[in-house]
Amino acid sequence: MAGQPLYEWRIIGEGGETAMCSAGTVFNLDGDLSETSRDATVVLCGGIDVAAATTKTLLNWLRREARRGVSVGGLCTAGYTLARAGLLNGKKATIHWENQDSFIEEFEDVTLTKSVFVTDGKTFTTAGGTAAIDLML
Numbered sequence: 001m002a003g004q005p006l007y008e009w010r011i012i013g014e015g016g017e018t019a020m021c022s023a024g025t026v027f028n029l030d031g032d033l034s035e036t037s038r039d040a041t042v043v044l045c046g047g048i049d050v051a052a053a054t055t056k057t058l059l060n061w062l063r064r065e066a067r068r069g070v071s072v073g074g075l076c077t078a079g080y081t082l083a084r085a086g087l088l089n090g091k092k093a094t095i096h097w098e099n100q101d102s103f104i105e106e107f108e109d110v111t112l113t114k115s116v117f118v119t120d121g122k123t124f125t126t127a128g129g130t131a132a133i134d135l136m137l
Contacts (some may be wrong), residue, residue, distance in 0.1 A: 016058050022047030033061040038069050046077030046096070054081045062087065069124040075132045079125040083107040091120040094127045 013019040016032030036042065042065055047053065062085040067070055074082045079095040080103065082088050089109040094117060104112050117126040117135035126132045 012057060021045070022049065027117040033057065035068075036070055040065075041073065044072070044074045044078035044081055046075055048077075048079045050077040050099075054084050059085045066122070069122070071124075073124040073126075073135075075126050076129050077106050079103070082123060082125065083110050087123055088120075088125070091123055093120065093123070093125040094118045094131075095125060096128050105112055107129065 001038050010030040011019070011027055012031045012033060013029050014033055016029050018026050018028055020026045042062070044062075058081065062072060062081070066085070066087050072082060072087060074080070074093075074095075077096050077099050079088065079093050080099065083093070083103070085108070088107065090112055092111045094113050094115050097114075100112060100114070103110070115127065116131045117124065119135075123133060126135050
């Protein structure tokens with residue numbers, strides 16, 4: 001309707017080849033964890049074993065991109081990864097209800113809410129997969 005591209009998106013990940021979600025679907029990636037433009041928004045998709053997917057390489061990349069001013073968000077359980085990177089310290093956040101108790105114990109510097117989604121500055125989190133739709137709307 002706008003007659004021009006309003007945004008573009010790429011699926012990137014560690015290694016730049018493929019990524020598999022917790023449901024077993026394999027995605028071909030558009031690239032590795034490379035530098036993004038300063039006006040980019042990085043959206044992490046969480047899954048069942050988010051702790052295993054939260055690698056040192058990913059954490060370092062997220063911290064670097066956040067220092068450059070990029071907006072970052074975590075869908076479903078990916079708030080865990082943002083918290084591990086220290087990007088939610090002193091902020092409000094949410095996470096899937098199954099992860100709330102352990103999240104509160106591990107990340108005392110994050111104010112966890114039971115909201116469907118939370119935005120706080122240049123970060124956002126959602127409490128589940130379909131909560132991401134509410135956030136985007």
